[in-house]
Amino acid sequence: MKSRRVASSLRHAQTALSCNNAAPAGFRRLTASTAAAAPATSPRALEQRQQATRRYFHDQTPRRSGAPSNPAIKFPCLDALETRSATLEKQAASTRSDESGPEPSYTVGATQVYHCQDSLLLDHGGQLHEFDIAYETWGQLNADRSNAILLHTGLSASSHAHSTPENPQPGWWEKFIGPGLALDTNKYFVICTNIIGGCFGSTGPSSIDPSDGKRYATRFPILTIQDMVRAQFRLLDHLGVGKLHASVGSSMGGMQSLAAGVEFPARVGRIVSISACARSHPYSIAMRYVQRRAILNDPHWNRGFYYGRVPPHVGMKLAREIATITYRSGPEWEQRFGRRRADASKPPALCPDFLVETYLDHAGEKFCLTYDPNSLIYVSKAMDLFDLGHDNQRATAARRAEYQHQHQHHTTTTGSTGSTGGGPACTLTLPDKPYQEQPESAMLSSLNTETTLPFHQGGSSGNSSGAPADLVSGLSALREHPVLVMGVASDILFPAWQQREIAEALRQGGNDGVQHYELSEEQSLFGHDTFLLDVEGVGGAVRGFLG
Structure with a gap:
């Protein structure tokens, strides 16, 4: 295999050499000098000729003026997030304790x-x-x-x-x-x-x-x-x-x-x-999952230990924007926003531009520093786990009984309970095996089982299977x-x-x-x-x- 690659490279080199008469004199002198330095058929000679070719055409390339073809697009939406991070960083640096910092108190008044x-x-x-x-x-x-x-x-x-x-x-x-x-x-x-x-x-x-x-x-x-x-x-x-x-x-x-x-x-x-x-059900679980991922992927989240530091406000804003999409309906948005842009007289922007984009941006802005990101993670996960089916209730009761026994045993043997x-x-862990795509036949078979089939979408009177x-x-x-x-x-x-x-x-x-x-x-x-x-x-x- 290696000998075939060398032979092919040599043929390309010979082709290039046969064109030397049509090439500029400087290029012919350059390739001739490299050819004299090593046998014409050796891999080393081939590599030298290729290097010489690259150097020559690089030297002959006209130097550009330095001006780009188009100006870089501006991103004021990202500038605003970076400015807020810098402000929060200064606030965190001015505090004396890791347990206080830029987070709001998350209260809405007297209770x-x-x-x-x-x-x-x-x-x-x-x-x-x-x-x-x-x-x-x-x-x-x-x-x-x-x-x-x-x-x-x-x-x-x-x-x-x-x-x-x-x-x-x-x-x-x-x-x-x-x-x-x-x-x-x-x-x-x-x-x-x-x-x-x-x-x-x-x-x-x-x-x-x-x-x-x-x-x-x-x-x-x-x-x-x-x-x-x-x-x-x-x-x-x-x-x-x-x-x-x-x-x-x-x-x-x-x-x-x-x-x-x-x-x-x-x-x-x-x-x-x-x-x-x-x-x-799967759709709402999926939507809450991506909201949590937006927070977990924010570098400021810090595995949840961000108190006294810059909170993951960028992830929180994105999480709220995702959530807002699910809170309202398509028909309402057609009437409320349509395809209207915030300012049609200006060129399109990659920051919020359409009215619906500015609405989502506003929703995220209002929320990102008024709710604790960890609370969103924990509470939304509790929603995912919710299931009033008999099997889940029975399994939970058995698990609670076992935990109760373990807690009582621990308290009895140590004389201490601690906090949590x-x-x-x-804890919750990843499954042993990652998700694998199912064959189409298996998917169709699973849809015929009672446990995975959604409730029949009949009339509001409750007529159903x-x-x-x-x-x-x-x-x-x-x-x-x-x-x-x-x-x-x-x-x-x-x-x-x-x-x-x-x-x-x-x-x-x-x-x-x-x-x-x-x-x-x-x-x-x-x-x-x-x-x-x-x-x-x-x-x-x-x-x-x-x-």
Whole structure:
């Protein structure tokens, strides 16, 4: 093989030499001198001739003036991010402690705080030996304490659902809470908490670990939606609320609302679940995954230990932009933005240029320094893990029993509990084998199984081929509970078929008290965010259901 390559190179060299008569005299002299230095057929002679050829044509290439063909494109959007990083770096450098720094306090005003000193065992083996729950209330608790409503939040919301005398700023559900509104404060005592894992006053990754005085960061244990609910019920115990009149929530809050009924069926009266699901599905898991990756890939994230330093604001901004795409709908954006550019009189830009791009950029800017990145990672992962199916509940119960035994054994043998450590390891790992593409035949076969087939997308009345038996069994604890399930046809994050799945699973389990409403695209184009905006459609249905 080597001899054939040498022969081929020699033939090319001979061809070049045969053209020497047509080449400039300088080139002929250069190649002649190199030919005399070594035998014409040797590899060394060939290499010398090739080098001589390259040197000659390099020397003959005209020198350019130095001016580029086109000016470099400017990126003011990247300049702004770099400027912010520099500002945050200076702020971090001016602080004396690694535990303070440029991060905001992540609070939205005055709240009440319940400090629980009883340990909380978590579903995946972690343990909080003490924790805070930030909460706010509206209305008055009646004499027999039977009019309490627990309002659950979405992923990034605080306990500030409505304005209070201590904090007059409008809350995230301002127009739904108050006299005569969806949550009528003339009738009900409304409680809203910041979830554990959050960053608005409740214990989360940005909180101080009492065992060593440093922030938890990614030493914080993995959470589930059910863990959040158990912490909330500790607060209810503290407030003397034995049974809720209703559990109400939208989006992640709708998941919590269902989980509250399943975990504490005797302590919950009515259940409202809006734009949620009973088990997370691949599309929403995928979208939350890329949001987390945007943060983890930000060099400032530093494995979660960025407190006192520059926070991963670039990754957070991108994560919020990705999320915002899922919160609204295509039809609304067609009407709101179309193909309009921010300034059609200017040349196109690679920074935000179309109106929809400027909208996403604005959403990311508002969010990137007002929510803790670690909280987003932990809470969104808890959403991914959510599954009220019977098999998952049974496996979780067995795992919790084993963890409880290990924690008790550790405490007995060491006489110490620590904060989150000391018991079983709390972590998630990569699978042993990476994902491999499936043959088409295997994919088609898997789609015919009940466990992977999405709920039949029938009408809003619930006509379908049936909900999965595993989910029917998992929701059986709610057989006697009045349940309101609402969905929105334009929702792409929690599509309306997922709410139909909840309603049908409840009905198949024998629940005759299910009310299911689905807002069509004609009724709402706002997609997933409809629960924040539609006071008449969403609010009216909730008010009517609560009575």
